[in-house]
Amino acid sequence: MRPVIYQLFVRHFSNMEMHGVDWGSREENGCGTFNGVTDKALREIARMGFTHIWLTGVLRHATQTAHPGLPAQPESIVKGLAGSPYAVLDYFDVDPDLGSAPELRMEEFKALVKRCRSVGLVPLMDFVPNHVSRAYLADWDGHDDFGEGDDHHTFFSPEQGYFYLTSNSPGDGPPLRLPDGLFEGEMTFGRVTGNNAVTWEPDRCDWYETVKLNYGYNFLAGLPALRLLPDWTSPKQKVPKTWRIMDDILSFWQGLGIGGFRCDMAQMIPMAFWKWAIARSRVRLPDVFFMAEAYNDHLKTTPGDPCTALLESGFNAVYDADCYHLAEHVYTRGNWANDFDRLFRSEPQYLTHGVRYVENHDEKRVCSPIAWGGTGRTILPAIMTLVYASGKGPVLVYNGQEVGERAEAPGGYGGHNGRTSIFDYTCLPQLQTWVAGGRFDASLLDEDSAELRDFHARLLPLLQHPALDRGDFYGLNWANMKNTTFGREPAEDTSGHWVYAMLRHHAHSTVLVVGNLSPTINFYNLCISIPQHAFNWCGIQTEKVRARNLMWKEGKDRLFDRSELMDRGMAYPLKPGEVGVLELSEA
Structure with a gap:
């Protein structure tokens, strides 16, 4: 069966508050919850032809919102009031914002996973292996923490959790100086930023709220260092500490019923680790699904195409970013439909294993008036059909796409840039008309949104047709x-x-x-x-x-x-x- 994945951003999906303000708090702008993703909602999603559901933004991450017993993180290391879900604070916990009460969050998450399974949807979640919040903590009993026992004056050692800045690192530190001020946790030492920025003064274009994790090799040394890593058959006690912790993390969530992982910026992680970790995950659950967000960029750990290397390491599928960008460039850079022929001939591996999408949380909404040449509502049926029907790998639909979400809700750190902000408390106005206070039906949708949702409901089941699934x-x-x-x-x-x-x-x-x-x-x-x-x-x-x-x-x-x-x-x-x-x- 061809995976058809619904990306459900929990903070947004069931938020019933449609009249918030820019930079609004949780109380002002509202927030979706695990309980808000009801049986009825999941049945309607499954009825459209979806097979998997990617529960996005689930892991506990840095935030400027405090809860009882759970203090907020400093403004200098949080993007937006809600915070980025990719600045993970605790890999063994879920976001307290998403519980009806913070102390109930984990039980409510477990119940949501069971609801997904009960309607035939395989629950996926994010795995963010490259970086964590600068304030990362973990309180899982018996678990070694990242950075525990590290020498803060040594740039690299195989058993350390992080890479540490030295007196020779650019930026004249310590202390670490961030775009919005100092961070108390790095006044006497500093760590390399998540996007490999070795500097005491990361700028706003850096992933400054995060720190890079150490997989047992010096990333500045390149391929020679990678060749020294253990192979995929190595026992757990013979691999670097970060590998062992990551295996514990994957095992923990698999034990709670998670059926797969969308792996963030997977090209930044050594392929030796992926082959080792995925093999171990498949011992625990043979059909566990691994989907890689990956790009052929300067951050990759391979000399060639990282997407091919990831597939060879065990991934089921890899983002087909080239197909996405070509589709968008038809409307923003003058590309022709003919150009798809050249693309498809040059990248045959994506026919079977490419994740095809026209929206996700990183990209602009197709129907935003400031994206896709302002043509989105008209061309969405045609462009998504071309993108989805030309492959036989997974397809991805971002919540709100099916009703023409325009990304015009309140923002904040995310700004008004054609994207639904992942950093702020915001909502999905078009989708909330379908959510309809928890009824999850089309009775209140305008004609355009209803037609678009109906189109998705016609197209997505067709992707299981033998010719479109395996052809x-x-x-x-x-x-x-x-x-x-x-x-x-x-x-x-x-x-x-x-x-x-x-x-x-x-x-x-x-x-x-x-x-x-x-x-x-x-x-x-x-x-x-x-x-x-x-x-x-x-x-x-x-x-x-x-x-x-x-x-x-x-x-x-x-x-x-x-x-x-x-x-x-x-x-x-x-x-x-x-x-x-x-x-x-x-x-």
Whole structure:
């Protein structure tokens, strides 16, 4: 089964307060809770075709909000009032903001995990292995803490939890000087910042609220140091301390029913650790799901493509960031639909293992008026269909995407930048209309939001179709570049600017997907040519070809002459943002 993942940011999802203010407190702006994700909500999510649910922002993290017995962290090491969920304060605890009462938070989280399982959703959570909050603490009995026993004057030692700044480190310290002031915990020593910034004075572009964890090798020494790490068969007592603690963390959450992990910035962690840790996790739960957020950037620990290395280390799937960026660049940088052919040919590993998405918590909302060229609501159905249907790996939908969330709620540290802030107490106005005070139904949605949610509910189950789940890929744009009726504008001498078409095939199942990515142009005379080679590839040899609409099953089947499809093509008019998903078969 193809994983279809719903990213549910707990702090936002069930927040019923829709009239907050910028930089508002929890009391002013409200906050979602574990209990707010009810049985009814989960049943409706599962009914849309989701198989997994990524419970985001669950781990206890640094915050400026105090609770009884749980003091707030200093402003200098917290981004926003609520705080970043990726500045983890305690790996063995959950965010007290998310409990109906702080002391009930863990029991309510366990109950939520059971509710997910009861409706058939596999619960996932974040695993943030590269860095922790500067105020990190852990009170799990019998557990070694990061940094315990470290020499604060030694930059690197294999058994230390952190990397420590020295008198030779840039920035003229101590003390550590952060963008918003000093931090009492690092007045006489300092630690390397989470994004590998070796400086006594990290700036606002750094992950200044976090410290980098030490996996037993000096990251400044590069590949030679990585080669000295233990291999994946090493017993637990023979690996670095951080490896042992991370294994305890994964085991702890697996024991509470978590079925998988979205691993933050996975390319920054040694592949030797991943292979070791994932193998141990699969001894505990053979079908545990590991999904990597990873990018081919300067932070990677491999000389080549880190995404391929992560898959070889045991990950089920890796973010397909290139596909996301190309989709967005069609509307912001002038890319053409034809460019997807080149992308898909150059990265075959993503066909099977790439996590396809058009939104997540790091990216701008497609329907934000200041993102995606301001075209999002029109083009979202077409672009998401292209992105999801062109692969056979997992797909990801961020809560609110399904109703056209615009990221116009109160902000704060996150600002008003087209994203729903993960740093602040805020809400999801479009989604809250569906939440409807806990009823979780579409009765209050406006027409646009209701149509978009219905589109998601039609498309997502189709991803389990054999051709879209397991099928091979055949791009059709190359065969239509000279086809003047393939969405060509008058001033263009090549087709394929706004229209993309593909075939997916598995065994006896063939699906044609075509989308109009234009936000404004009605291609009323669109024709898609399917060459002889494509018919040979998918095994359709009869003169008559049947086309059945999978998205809108109310329509009748259509019959075409195969020779006509190879010559003039299939007539399939599309308005802006419209798509067709057709099952082709011999007739």
